[in-house]
Amino acid sequence: MTFTRTETMVVAGARALEGRRVCFVGIGLPNIAVALAQRTVAPGIELIYESGVYGSRPNRLPLSIGDPCLVTGSLAVMPMAELFQYYLQGGLVDVGFLGAAQIDRRGDLNTTVIGDDYHHPKVRLPGSGGACDIAQNAREVIVLMRQSRRSFVDTVDFRTSPGSRVARVITDLGVYTVGERLELTALHPGVTLDEVRAATGWDLDLAPGVTETPPPTAEELRILREELDPERIYLR
Structure with missing residues (x-):
């Protein structure tokens, strides 16, 4: 099986969303990850989108944060101000799921x-959007992004x-936990430590006993390829 x-x-x-209840989703790569989670490890997860939707169960991947499909099967639709004040700032969000350029x-x-x-x-x-x-109000934050020296930088150009x-960072090379600094905890199958170091703009910190990420299952790949992204817009 190739992937x-x-x-x-x-x-x-x-898989990082297993056992989570309320997730505030940023636009981009997090969209396809939460859609997969709803169909596998977290069928009861309640998704929040900043356009004012709570408990979303979209039947396809959204094209933007204002895509009407986000209302599909949702528990509530409300003004953005109420969503941010009552749910996010009210401390009701278990995990924020974000992407980033750096x-x-x-x-x-x-x-x-990008630039000084x-x-x-x-x-x-x-x-910023939301x-x-x-990042400041969810109980913890997971970041999903592709890794290179342009994206993993010593100091961001704009904070x-x-x-x-931020508790966990997941890239196309590996998985990091975050304390005072990012620390590599797992390499994806086929990825070498030298590759990760070459794609990191600082001296890489390693967790004791770096492991290997379990590979995707046949069913996870089927859902991604056939149901969620057959045109490979996100998976390119």
Whole structure:
């Protein structure tokens, strides 16, 4: 059975939600991971999207945070202000699930600009949206992102979201836990430690006894490839 590193990353992200009840989902890669979790390890998980939807069970992957499919089967739809104030700031969110363009060794996230000059950046990104609020108010945060020296940097170009509640980072190369710094705890199948070091913009910290991520199962791959992303928009 063959699988890609992106598929391994998404599966690892979905498995991290086992036993969780309320998850505030950021746009991007977290969408496909939570969709897989709903169909496998966390069928009762209640998804929140910043557009004002609680308890979403979308029947397909959303194209944006305003996609009407997010309302499908939801428990409640409300103004964004109420969602953030009553649920997120009220301490009712177990886990925030975010992506990012950059992360540093402390877990700080950047989704705002690439480059030193905010007013004239190399790349201007979508910005915070609800990410900063999620990062500060969810009980813990999981980050899902692809890893390279451009994304794993010593210091983020712009600190969009603080890393104080980031507990786990899952990339296409491995899995990290976060205390004072990111610490590699697992390598994905077929990934070498040298590859991870080459894709990290600081001296890598290793957990005692780095393990290997369990590979995706045939059923997880079937759901990803046939039900969730047959056109491989997320899984490219």
